[in-house]
Amino acid sequence: MTERRPLIAGNWKMNGLRADARRLAVEIGTLRQFKPDAAFDLLVCPPFTVLEAVSQMIENTGVYLGAQTCHVAEKGAHTGDISAAMVADSGCSHVILGHSERRTNHAETNDQVNAQAKAAHEQSLIAIICVGETEAERESGKALEVVAEQVKASVPDDSSYGNTVIAYEPVWAIGTGKVATPDDVQEVHANIRKVLAEKLGQEEADGIRILYGGSMKPENAKELLALGDVDGGLIGGASLKAEDFWAIAQSCPSI
Numbered sequence: 001m002t003e004r005r006p007l008i009a010g011n012w013k014m015n016g017l018r019a020d021a022r023r024l025a026v027e028i029g030t031l032r033q034f035k036p037d038a039a040f041d042l043l044v045c046p047p048f049t050v051l052e053a054v055s056q057m058i059e060n061t062g063v064y065l066g067a068q069t070c071h072v073a074e075k076g077a078h079t080g081d082i083s084a085a086m087v088a089d090s091g092c093s094h095v096i097l098g099h100s101e102r103r104t105n106h107a108e109t110n111d112q113v114n115a116q117a118k119a120a121h122e123q124s125l126i127a128i129i130c131v132g133e134t135e136a137e138r139e140s141g142k143a144l145e146v147v148a149e150q151v152k153a154s155v156p157d158d159s160s161y162g163n164t165v166i167a168y169e170p171v172w173a174i175g176t177g178k179v180a181t182p183d184d185v186q187e188v189h190a191n192i193r194k195v196l197a198e199k200l201g202q203e204e205a206d207g208i209r210i211l212y213g214g215s216m217k218p219e220n221a222k223e224l225l226a227l228g229d230v231d232g233g234l235i236g237g238a239s240l241k242a243e244d245f246w247a248i249a250q251s252c253p254s255i
């Protein structure tokens, strides 16, 4: 079976002026250099405006750089948008797509996320495709079904373990301090892998990393990261403090 090296990804969201971003990037990069052979990959996804600054700060540290979205078109009349080519040109290897905050605040649909992921793949970017149910959907027993539908529709057919990561983020757990139970997380992750196998084949499904996101912190990371189908975390709030982000990464089981 393809080895799934844990990925610990920090989504800085709309946080970080240049000075803060540089400081945080240096702190994370410095910690990373202490353990270059660690059993996990580290990724930071700052806002577009500081990608360049962060890219310089993490050069040669082994920390990967990602953006938080991209447009489906390569270039053109799309005021305020950023293309996958621009993301790649900024030094990024990854891009987060379809985060629930984008789906809610910018009305992004599964079809759009699918097209964004294809655009990202064309630029050799790794697409981190986010899915997750709302609290009402969980309470009405529809979590598995909703997430399965999102995966089926948002993940393009050209996806592979080399170019795609899935992030399961229950909407109600994001930034709230509420965390899904380990049993619930494992159940959803296993079902995502099953859907991926039906869509892309077992080999790809076995290799695609599925991250958990939603109030992951040093205190709960170990239990979540130990689950069989959890291959890392997409971390918001706790990724803004280098020590917390690093403590989460250190909680990864050895591979």
Ligand SMILES: O=C[C@H](O)COP(=O)(O)O
Residues within 6 Å of the ligand: 011, 099, 169, 173, 174, 175, 176, 177, 213, 214, 215, 216, 234, 235, 236, 237, 238
């Ligand atoms: O992308 C990250 C997630 O939205 C999780 O955010 P959080 O760790 O602040 O709950």
